[in-house]
Every structure is written in C-alpha cells, then in structure tokens.
Amino acid sequence: MGFLRVAMLALAVLAGIVVPAAGREFRAADTQAFDYPTVQALLVMDWIVQEKSGGRHSIKVFHSRQLGEEKETIEQTRVGAIDLNRSSAAPFTGLVPEAGLLALPYLFRSVEHMHRVIDGPIGEEILAGFEPYGFVGLAFYDSGARSIYNAVRPLRTPADLKGLRIRVQQSDQMVAMISALGADAVPLPYGQVLTGLATGIVDGAENNWPSYVTTDHMRHARFYSLTEHVMTPEVLVMSARAWQSLDETDRAIFKAAARESSRFMRAQWSEWEERSQKAAKEAGAVIVTDVDKKAFAAAMQPVYDRFVTDPRMQALIERIRKLE
Numbered sequence: 001m002g003f004l005r006v007a008m009l010a011l012a013v014l015a016g017i018v019v020p021a022a023g024r025e026f027r028a029a030d031t032q033a034f035d036y037p038t039v040q041a042l043l044v045m046d047w048i049v050q051e052k053s054g055g056r057h058s059i060k061v062f063h064s065r066q067l068g069e070e071k072e073t074i075e076q077t078r079v080g081a082i083d084l085n086r087s088s089a090a091p092f093t094g095l096v097p098e099a100g101l102l103a104l105p106y107l108f109r110s111v112e113h114m115h116r117v118i119d120g121p122i123g124e125e126i127l128a129g130f131e132p133y134g135f136v137g138l139a140f141y142d143s144g145a146r147s148i149y150n151a152v153r154p155l156r157t158p159a160d161l162k163g164l165r166i167r168v169q170q171s172d173q174m175v176a177m178i179s180a181l182g183a184d185a186v187p188l189p190y191g192q193v194l195t196g197l198a199t200g201i202v203d204g205a206e207n208n209w210p211s212y213v214t215t216d217h218m219r220h221a222r223f224y225s226l227t228e229h230v231m232t233p234e235v236l237v238m239s240a241r242a243w244q245s246l247d248e249t250d251r252a253i254f255k256a257a258a259r260e261s262s263r264f265m266r267a268q269w270s271e272w273e274e275r276s277q278k279a280a281k282e283a284g285a286v287i288v289t290d291v292d293k294k295a296f297a298a299a300m301q302p303v304y305d306r307f308v309t310d311p312r313m314q315a316l317i318e319r320i321r322k323l324e
Contacts (some may be wrong), residue, residue, distance in 0.1 A: 023056025026242060028084035029073040031065045031190055033214060037272055038086050038141050038234060039063045041265035048257035053250065059084065069189040071170045078134040080241030088143060089235050090169045093307075098129030099235065101313055105177050105300040106293075107320060108231045111145065117320050118233055125316070130235075136243040138258035141234035142269040143208055147227045149217065150204025151197065154288040155225035158182055158299045167193050167205040173307050177229070178206070180302050197221055209276040210269075218285050225288040227296055236262070 028046075030039050039061060046059035067073050067082060070091045077085040078095070092099030101107070108114040117123060118140045127137030148155055150164055161183040168174040170187045178185035186202050196202040197220035204221050206229070212218055236258055246254065281287065308314055 023053060023058075026057065026059045026083040027067075028059050028061045028086070029067040029077070029082050030061065030063045030086045031070055031073070032063060034063050036063070036210070036214065037265050037268040040268060041141060041261040042084070042086060042236075044264045045257045045261035048260055049253060052253045052257065057250065057253070065191050069170075069191060071189070077237060077239045080134075080239045082239065083242040084138075084236065084238050086141060086234055086236050088169065089232050090171045090174055090230075092130075092235065093171045093173045095133050096130050096135070097310060097313055098126040098316075100173055100307055101316060101320075102126065102235075103171065103173055103230060103232045104308070104317070105229045105303060106297040107317065111142075111231060113323070114231045114233065116323055120323075122316070122319060122323070127235075130237055131240070134240050135237040136240060137235060137237055138255055139236045139262040141236060141262055141265045143232060143234045144210070144269065144273055145228035145231045146206050146208055147225055147229070148204060148206045149212060149221045149224040149285075151221045151223070152203050154223050154286060155227065156288060156290055157292045157295050164203045165201070167196055167202045173303065176306060177300060177303050180299050181296065182299075193217065194220070208273070209280065210272045213276040213279050213283075218280050218283055222284060223286050223288060224280060226291050227293065228291075229296060229300075 028042050030036075030042060032039050042059065042061045046061065049057050049059055067076065070087045073082055073085050074087055074091055074095070076082040089099040089102040093103055108117065118126070123140060127140075130137040148161070148166065150166070152164060153160065155161060158181045161178075161181045164183045165186050166178050166183045167188045168178050168185045170189065175185040175187055186196070188196055188202070193202070193205050194215055194217060197205065197217055204223075205217060206227075207217070212224060218224070238254065243251065308317060
C-alpha cells in the first residue's frame with residue numbers, strides 16, 4: 001500500500017469516515033456437480049454477496065470435487081486454505097460434537113421435524129458449535145433422507161443386510177451405524193462409489209434420491225429400500241480465518257446471503273427429489289417401501305451408546321425429540 005493511500009486512510013479515520021474493507025474473491029468448495037442444488041445455492045450466495053457489498057466481494061465456486069473430497073476440503077477449510085465449504089454434517093463428526101449429533105440415525109421423525117429443529121434456536125446452537133474448531137457455521141442446506149440401496153436383494157429388515165458390503169461416508173459414526181445393521185461398512189470417498197459399485201468392491205451404498213440418480217448409482221444398485229435412517233442436513237461453513245478478515249458489516253452480508261441461499265436451495269431440493277424418484281422408477285429401480293423401520297431404529301441403539309456420552313449432547317438430543 002503506497003504512502004498516499006496510507007495517508008488518506010489515516011485522515012479518513014481521524015475525520016470519522018467509515019472506510020469500506022478491502023474486497024476479495026472467496027473460494028468455496030462443493031463435491032457435487034454444477035447443476036446440483038447445493039452448487040446452485042452457492043452461486044446465488046455469490047450473486048447476493050456481490051450485490052450487497054457493491055462488488056467488493058465475490059465467491060468463486062469450485063464444484064465437482066475440484067478441490068478434493070469432503071474430508072480433504074473440510075481440513076483445508078479448517079486451516080484457512082478454503083474460505084467456504086458446503087458439506088454433509090457427517091464428515092465433521094470427528095471434529096465437531098454437534099455435527100455428530102445431526103448424523104445420528106432416526107433422530108428426526110420426519111423432514112418437517114428436521115426443518116423445525118435446524119430453523120430454530122437449536123439450529124443456531126448447533127451452528128455456533130462449529131466455532132471452537134476453526135469454522136463458522138453460516139447455514140444449513142437440505143439433504144433429504146438417506147436410504148440404503150444395493151445390487152443384491154431388497155432390504156426390508158436388518159437381517160437382510162447380513163454379508164453385504166455397503167459404502168459409507170468417511171466417518172466412524174457412519175461405519176458403526178451400518179455395522180450395527182449386520183453389514184460390512186466400507187468407507188469410501190464420494191467420487192469412488194460409482195467405480196466401487198460397478199466393479200463389485202461394494203454391493204451397495206446409502207444416500208438420498210438425487211445423489212442416487214445423478215451419480216448413476218441406480219444403474220448398478222437397482223434395489224432402493226426406503227430405510228430413511230438419517231436425515232442429516234448439509235452444513236455451509238466459513239473458515240475462521242476468512243471470517244476474521246471481514247468487518248462486522250461484511251460478516252452480516254455473508255451470513256444473510258448464506259441464509260437466503262438456504263431458502264433458495266430448499267425450494268430447489270423439493271423439485272429435485274420428485275424428479276429423481278421419477279427418473280429412478282423409469283430406469284427400472286426397484287423401490288422397496290415395506291421396510292420395518294422400527295427394527296432398523298432398534299438396531300441403532302449401540303450407535304447412541306458409543307457416540308453420545310457427553311451429557312450436553314444427551315440433553316440436546318432430548319430437546320430435539322421433544323420438539324413438536
């Protein structure tokens with residue numbers, strides 16, 4: 001910065017003039033493809049940030065795993081190499097206790113119940129829980145309900161999973177969940193699942209409708225059983241380093257833009273789920289609806305016993321369950 005610029009800033013401060021913070025381009029990571037709702041929501045956030053900051057700030061969105069898989073980009077975000085990151089809450093479970101809570105099986109009674117939780121005071125507490133670990137929680141994105149799909153047989157009870165190799169996210173909690181059902185849990189990065197299914201490394205996986213369809217997993221795993229075992233929302237976080245570079249005005253701009261992008265994403269998500277279900281049926285997927293969810297939920301108790309030992313998290317779970 002030249003002497004003239006420094007002198008002008010000093011005079012402005014002495015005169016009580018508010019000097020806008022220097023702008024820059026922020027990097028955002030998303031593992032999904034360009035047209036996926038989460039990526040489109042980040043692009044909407046970029047548009048809002050540019051408009052509200054008078055063009056000083058912008059967001060460059062790196063989609064389709066351009067900056068790495070979720071586990072890698074989370075670590076890069078934690079150290080400040082990536083500014084913004086959209087990820088499932090599940091890969092955060094080893095870092096952020098509140099994230100692990102969101103990924104617990106059968107915690108939410110329905111998608112509507114999940115919305116009431118994350119849209120209210122409990123959701124704000126959970127987002128605040130990311131701050132001690134190098135992240136600033138900005139907003140939640142929808143991810144629907146995850147169900148198990150495979151290439152071998154319909155799944156109606158936990159016993160039907162015995163001997164199957166099921167891909168899970170790279171999270172000890174997710175490994176424990178599938179193992180509790182009697183299957184062999186295989187943690188794989190998202191980008192390797194299609195190859196795993198096509199080559200028989202895994203027999204199946206678990207995910208939501210849009211991911212099942214857009215990744216072509218349905219071509220290799222035609223049995224989609226509506227276990228709806230988790231309804232883990234996506235989380236949009238900013239690195240603490242990037243957050244600290246913003247003044248209070250710009251922080252408000254980014255937070256408001258994130259919340260607005262979340263509302264946009266939720267509307268997009270509903271349409272995507274409907275289209276994906278239709279596409280799966282047309283492609284010949286066998287949709288198994290008569291799933292014994294009570295048996296699945298009962299089998300998950302060891303997951304709670306192992307991963308929910310903190311009294312603070314136990315109390316938060318009770319509050320979630322009591323919320324009407």
